[in-house]
Each structure stands twice: as C-alpha cells, then as structure tokens.
Amino acid sequence: MNNFLFQTKPKGFFQLTILIATSLLAFSQISCGPTRDSDRVIVASKGKIESLDPAQANKLLAIQLLSALGDPLYRINDEGVLEPRLASDQPYISKDGLTVSIPLRENVLFHDGTSFNSEAMAFSIRRFMDIGTLNYIIGGRIVDIETPNPFLIRIKLSRQSSSIKGLLTSINLTPISPTAYKNYQDKFLNKQFIGTGPYKLDSFSPERQRLIPFKGYWDGKPTNKGIDFISYTSSISLFSAMKTGQIDVLLSNSLEDGHRLALHKLSKKGKIIEGVGPAMQIEYIAFKSNSPPLNQKLIRQALSYSINRDLISKQVSYGLREPLRSIVPPVLQKEKQSKWPIYNPIKARKLYEKAGFCNQNILNIPLTFRSNVPADKLLALTWQSQIKRDFSDCIELKLNGVESTTVYKQLSEGSYNAVILGWTGEYPDPHAYLSPLLDCKKISDSICKEGEAVFGGTFWASNEIQKALDQTEILTGNKRDKKLSDIELLASKGGAILPIWLEKPRAWAQTNFLKPKFDGSGRLLLNQLQKEKRK
Incomplete structure (x- = not known):
C-alpha cells in the first residue's frame, strides 16, 4: 500500500488545500498593495x-x-x-x-x-x-x-x-x-521593562508594543527608527494585513500551515522576502505511563512504530516541518543520529498482538491536541486516519481538542493519556531539551513521583537516564556527546515521548526590505530589520 497517500483524505486535509489555494489567489495581487513610507517597522504575529x-x-x-x-x-x-x-x-x-x-x-x-x-x-x-x-x-x-x-x-x-x-x-x-x-524583587513587573537593549519600551498593551531606539545603547544604533510589535487574533487577518501593506514583517508563530506554504511559495516568486532561522522547536506526543493502558511499555513501543512522520509532514505542512526522530534538534547534536524507531507497521502490529490486542480486541487511545494550535489538529486527524488505514482491527484514536493554557495546567494532574505538545529549549544546548522532558527527582518502578517528567505529563522515569544526565554535566567533548546520545536511546526505548517534527522559525518581509535575519537561538534580529536603500 502506498504510504504517502490516503485512500480517503481526512477532512482537515481538504480544509488545508482550500486554504492554500485561496491564500495564493489573494496574494497574487500583493504587488498592488500600498507601500508604507515610515522608517518605523511594523512586525506582526499571532497571540498576545x-x-x-x-x-x-x-x-x-x-x-x-x-x-x-x-x-x-x-x-x-x-x-x-x-x-x-x-x-x-x-x-x-x-x-x-x-x-x-x-x-x-x-x-x-x-x-x-x-x-x-x-x-x-x-x-x-x-x-x-x-x-x-x-x-x-x-x-x-x-x-x-x-x-x-x-x-x-x-x-x-x-x-x-x-x-x-x-x-x-x-x-x-x-x-x-x-x-x-x-x-x-519578589513580584513581577509585567507591563514595563528597563534593560540595556538596543530598544526601550515606549508603550505596552497585550496587543501592541511600541519600541523606540535607545540613544545610549553601547553597540550602535538599530538599522530602523523603531518597532511596532502587533498581535493579531487570527492567521487570516495576518494575511490580509500583509497583502494590503499594513504590516512590514510577519512572524510564523502559530500561523496556519496553509498560510506558511503560500508565503513560502510567494517568496520563491520574489513577491515577498523570506528569512529562515535555525530549527529549535520540536513537536512531540507525551504518553502518560503511570496508568492503563499506556503503562504497558509494549503499547508505547507499538505506537512508536505506528506513526508515519513523512506522511504527516507532507499532508500537514507540505514538508515545511521536518520529520524528527529525536528530542534534541539536529543543529545541537554532534552525533546526528535518529534514535526513535522509523515507521514499521509490521513490527507495530506484532507488538499490539503481543500486548493482547488486534483481532477484534480494539485498543482505544484518547489523543488530545491543543485546539488553538492549527497544526496540532491536522496532525491528530492525519495520524488518526493513518492508524485507521493500517491498524483498524487493533487500535482507535479518539480525538479531543483542549486550549493550550488548560493543557499545560493539567499535565501534572495526569489528565491526558496522549497529548500533542511543543518544546523549545530555554538555551541552545541538548541539556535544555533532555532535562525538562526526562528529569525526575523521585523514581519508583519507572514511574516519576516528583520532577519534570510529572510536569510534562509522561510520569515516566529511568534511574539510568538520571545518572547519565548528571554525568553529561561533568563530561565534555566527545565523551559528553556520546552520553547525550545514550540518553536519547534510553528514552526512545521507554517510549513515553514520541517526537514528530521539527519547526524552523520564519519571517516574511515586504519586498522593499532586506532579508530578515535570525540569531543562533532562532530569534529574529529586530534591530537589523532594514528597508532596502533605493538607488
């Protein structure tokens, strides 16, 4: 059977196809939009x-x-x-x-x-x-x-x-x-910021922040006269603003994949300018391992062999999100090896059968996705359809959408059997991915009672991993790289985390701008946003 095409496309796939077509049609007239003359730069994104x-x-x-x-x-x-x-x-x-x-x-x-x-x-x-x-x-x-x-x-x-x-x-x-x-000193100051950066905060609201150049900055002036950072409520409204020239730069945060693809294609045609940063954000599924049915390691391992990442990447993002079989971004790995199993439906079926399922004994797994993250729903729908195609007599995924704020609040309560999550390390080092996802302070029979694995919703732990995590903080060079690789291998065998894909940050600018640049941590360099000098 062809692994890259469904006999029946999920509903979300058709919605995505329509979205891409309409987006490309709308942007076919982008060159007709007005060009702003202000030296200030309007940067837009989704979310407050x-x-x-x-x-x-x-x-x-x-x-x-x-x-x-x-x-x-x-x-x-x-x-x-x-x-x-x-x-x-x-x-x-x-x-x-x-x-x-x-x-x-x-x-x-x-x-x-x-x-x-x-x-x-x-x-x-x-x-x-x-x-x-x-x-x-x-x-x-x-x-x-x-x-x-x-x-x-x-x-x-x-x-x-x-x-x-x-x-x-x-x-x-x-x-x-x-x-x-x-x-x-002992409480937060949310609506102000007094730091040392190239801009200082002129005004703040959750929807709009006005930045002006700091004249006393130690490292030279920004290449623009200031930034207006604006939040929009929907992906389509961001497109409209980009089309009509109301904004100068658009960030990819929480943008629907159809819109990302349309923007990417338009950049190839020279109608907008695209900048791409290093891939630091991972998407994965966390399996709750301290209660039935996912307390069975066999089932978690079967699920690891049951996901066709190439198919999901193509159906959901048309390849813009790279399939990932690691919980550390490849850019941070010296040993660029994928530790998690590759899609293997034959091996998956054998594991389901060994666990006592298939042949009319159906395993029901509730899969929760973040309802405010567009790609999550399409990922869930695509995997659900693939599971139905390959393992209809063994397993059924039942989908449930929950707003992300609620998801994160309830993870440590064990509310979700399987949940789609995202993670970006707080700093660019493998430890900033492995420790928050795997660390545990109190372990009992592979169950985490206290630690990051509880807050992450897996409740899975390994004494061997804990020892190895501590060793990575002592080791350097090749010995550290080898130990980091060993940790991922142990985590893949545990099966409580299932990496799906890797996301690169993107920014699109109007054609009168130079290409947006990112630093090595994946952050857009706002102080280097610059209009192209006219001859």
Whole structure:
C-alpha cells in the first residue's frame, strides 16, 4: 500500500488545500498593495504578550520581544559560536569546575540612565532564581554569586555543569535595572521593562508594543527608527494585513500551515522576502505511563512504530516541518543520529498482538491536541486516519481538542493519556531539551513521583537516564556527546515521548526590505530589520 497517500483524505486535509489555494489567489495581487513610507517597522504575529518580566516570560513572542529590549551575557551567533554581549570575554571556569568567572562590559547603561555593573547582574540572576517561572532551568546549579569588583561576577556552582555556557545565553537572565525593580524583587513587573537593549519600551498593551531606539545603547544604533510589535487574533487577518501593506514583517508563530506554504511559495516568486532561522522547536506526543493502558511499555513501543512522520509532514505542512526522530534538534547534536524507531507497521502490529490486542480486541487511545494550535489538529486527524488505514482491527484514536493554557495546567494532574505538545529549549544546548522532558527527582518502578517528567505529563522515569544526565554535566567533548546520545536511546526505548517534527522559525518581509535575519537561538534580529536603500 502506498504510504504517502490516503485512500480517503481526512477532512482537515481538504480544509488545508482550500486554504492554500485561496491564500495564493489573494496574494497574487500583493504587488498592488500600498507601500508604507515610515522608517518605523511594523512586525506582526499571532497571540498576545501578557508579560515582559524576564522572570515570568515563557512564551516565544515574549522572549522574542525581550531579545530586542535586553541583552544577555552571551548569545549564540548565526554560526553557532558563543559570542560575548554584556560579558566582555569568554567565561573562565575554574579547574574544579565549580566557579565561573565572567568579565563584564563597561560603560553600559540601562534605559533609566543607571549603570550596568556586577551588582546589577547579580541582582537580576538572584531575582530570577527566587521568583522565575522557569527557574528550574538553573536546577540548583547556582549556590552563590560574588561581585569582587564592579565589572567581574563569579558564579559558584553546586556541581560541575558543562551546559552552564548555554545557560548564560538565556534571555530570561537578561539584566534589569535594580533601581527600576527595587519594589519588584519578589513580584513581577509585567507591563514595563528597563534593560540595556538596543530598544526601550515606549508603550505596552497585550496587543501592541511600541519600541523606540535607545540613544545610549553601547553597540550602535538599530538599522530602523523603531518597532511596532502587533498581535493579531487570527492567521487570516495576518494575511490580509500583509497583502494590503499594513504590516512590514510577519512572524510564523502559530500561523496556519496553509498560510506558511503560500508565503513560502510567494517568496520563491520574489513577491515577498523570506528569512529562515535555525530549527529549535520540536513537536512531540507525551504518553502518560503511570496508568492503563499506556503503562504497558509494549503499547508505547507499538505506537512508536505506528506513526508515519513523512506522511504527516507532507499532508500537514507540505514538508515545511521536518520529520524528527529525536528530542534534541539536529543543529545541537554532534552525533546526528535518529534514535526513535522509523515507521514499521509490521513490527507495530506484532507488538499490539503481543500486548493482547488486534483481532477484534480494539485498543482505544484518547489523543488530545491543543485546539488553538492549527497544526496540532491536522496532525491528530492525519495520524488518526493513518492508524485507521493500517491498524483498524487493533487500535482507535479518539480525538479531543483542549486550549493550550488548560493543557499545560493539567499535565501534572495526569489528565491526558496522549497529548500533542511543543518544546523549545530555554538555551541552545541538548541539556535544555533532555532535562525538562526526562528529569525526575523521585523514581519508583519507572514511574516519576516528583520532577519534570510529572510536569510534562509522561510520569515516566529511568534511574539510568538520571545518572547519565548528571554525568553529561561533568563530561565534555566527545565523551559528553556520546552520553547525550545514550540518553536519547534510553528514552526512545521507554517510549513515553514520541517526537514528530521539527519547526524552523520564519519571517516574511515586504519586498522593499532586506532579508530578515535570525540569531543562533532562532530569534529574529529586530534591530537589523532594514528597508532596502533605493538607488
């Protein structure tokens, strides 16, 4: 049987086909849209920004905006190299691996005119450790912060940490003005931001943020006169705005796949300009392993062999989302190997039969998708149809859509047998993917009782993986790469996580702009958005 075509297309597939056709037709007239003359740049995306506090921000849009308002100590450039930003040089790690010394850049100002120094950096890190929504990324590694002089900070570690350099690139650790946040050391300041970045915040609402260039910025002026960052409620409204020239740059966040494909095709025709960043976002399915039926390892392994990623990628995204058999993006892997099983319906059927299913004994699995993420529903529909085609006498997927905020709140409660989720590491290191998805503090018979695996909804754990995760923080070079690879192999055999695809961030600009650029962490460089100079 042809693995790439359904005998019966799922309903969502036809909706996607219609969407692509209408989008291409609408954009066929894009060159007729008005061109804005303003030197300010309007950047649009789907979704609201509720908080600009780096201690609270945990959504891609907020992190994107913070990267323009603040500076990290280091960043990964577009060649994957660690580049000092507010640090003046590379970090120095002591021989015992327990002290990280970071020289800081001098003559840097916060947006309120106060000076950046080691005390300000220490204030910001301590605040994040105390109240940060994502403070688990530090994972108890930092035990003390010393400021021996105004432009040197020493971070004392509880244990050796090979991933500490990656952690220092996190935008959540961007320094904030101690003066401005004096009364917010133990609470969030959502609608303001006082940092050191190339822009300062002029006004804020969840739907619109106005950024103006910071005249006191230490690293030169932006290539534009400012950014208006606008949130839209739907993918189609973003298309209309792009078509009529109401916006200059469109981000791919939560954009429907039909629209992404239409934009991609139009960029090939020269009607818009497309920029593509490194693929850092993974999509996967989490299986709850602490209760029937998915507490049976055989069933989880059978499901791992039951998914045709190539088919799903082509049907849902027409290949724009790359099939993935790993939970670490390939760009972060030295050993670029896929650990999860490839689609094998014969082997899957044998495992279902071994578990006591097939031949009229149907296994029913509820599959939850995030109802506000368009690709999730199409993924679920496509896999459901493929399962029906290949294993109709063995298994049936029953679909259920739930808004993503509710999904994440209920994961640790064990509300979902199988749920489609997405993940982007907080910093570009394999540890930022493996630890949040696999870490567990308390294990009983392969069940996680306390730890990240509970918050992630799998409740699956392995003592061998925990030991290996700790070892990766001591090892370096090829030995660390080998241990990271071993962890993925162990996780694939456990079958509680099923990677599906990899997503590259994209940005589309009007034709009077230069190509949008991304940094090595997949964030659009807003300060480099620039109109093409006319001759």
